[in-house]
Amino acid sequence: KNQVEQSPQSLIILEGKNCTLQCNYTVSPFSNLRWYKQDTGRGPVSLTIMTFSENTKSNGRYTATLDADTKQSSLHITASQLSDSASYICVVIKGSSNTGKLIFGQGTTLQVKP
Amino acid sequence: EPEVTQTPSHQVTQMGQEVILRCVPISNHLYFYWYRQILGQKVEFLVSFYNNEISEKSEIFDDQFSVERPDGSNFTLKIRSTKLEDSAMYFCASSYPDRAKNIQYFGAGTRLSVL
Numbered sequence: 001k002n003q004v005e006q007s008p009q010s011l012i013i014l015e016g017k018n019c020t021l022q023c024n025y026t027v028s029p030f031s032n033l034r035w036y037k038q039d040t041g042r043g044p045v046s047l048t049i050m051t052f053s054e055n056t057k058s059n060g061r062y063t064a065t066l067d068a069d070t071k072q073s074s075l076h077i078t079a080s081q082l083s084d085s086a087s088y089i090c091v092v093i094k095g096s097s098n099t100g101k102l103i104f105g106q107g108t109t110l111q112v113k114p
Numbered sequence: 115e116p117e118v119t120q121t122p123s124h125q126v127t128q129m130g131q132e133v134i135l136r137c138v139p140i141s142n143h144l145y146f147y148w149y150r151q152i153l154g155q156k157v158e159f160l161v162s163f164y165n166n167e168i169s170e171k172s173e174i175f176d177d178q179f180s181v182e183r184p185d186g187s188n189f190t191l192k193i194r195s196t197k198l199e200d201s202a203m204y205f206c207a208s209s210y211p212d213r214a215k216n217i218q219y220f221g222a223g224t225r226l227s228v229l
Binding site: 105 | 118147149155156157158159162170172205207216217218219220221222223
């Protein structure tokens with residue numbers, strides 16, 4: 001079954017600290033994997049996109065990793081800010097092209113406290 | 115920066131009524147999508163639309179649902195006879211697929227409440 005599972009479900013950290021969010025997937029065939037940030041009451045916004053051959057990709061304070069062999073990805077946030085408080089969703093594109101269906105994880109809710 | 119816009123932001127309707135959710139995708143985009151998110155649950159794919167026809171749909175997208183691109187700018191989702199379980203946040207997205215990315219840009223969503 002094509003699934004995307006994320007952990008932890010929720011996380012509370014202090015401002016300035018780092019954190020790592022995990023994603024495991026069983027989607028096949030796999031096109032690429034994305035991490036989205038979703039603020040409360042808003043639509044998801046793309047943070048990173050990783051193809052099968054990419055192991056690490058950074059976008060500012062966000063660094064995503066991908067292990068296509070074990071079908072695991074992580075999103076590392078460094079020097080967290082209050083504005084990082086949001087839901088972080090791992091999304092896998094099913095299919096052989098990048099126009100395939102998006103399969104969403106349930107998200108990790110991150111709360112950054114001062 | 116161009117963005118996907120959705121109207122209304124909140125729609126309240128009675129069970130059995132028809133609703134139309136509206137979306138204006140980013141102007142040069144070619145692929146259009148509808149997703150829904152029931153409160154506290156995952157975002158779920160409903161349908162994708164390309165070249166004036168449905169390219170893929172999920173099992174959720176049954177005969178009660180339809181999509182249309184009535185002109186060059188709007189993309190609509192119609193639910194013919196709403197049920198209580200249709201209450202959710204509905205997101206429209208659009209993309210202009212290049213070779214590597216096909217980033218889908220999401221609107222802010224329409225919250226549909228079926229009473």
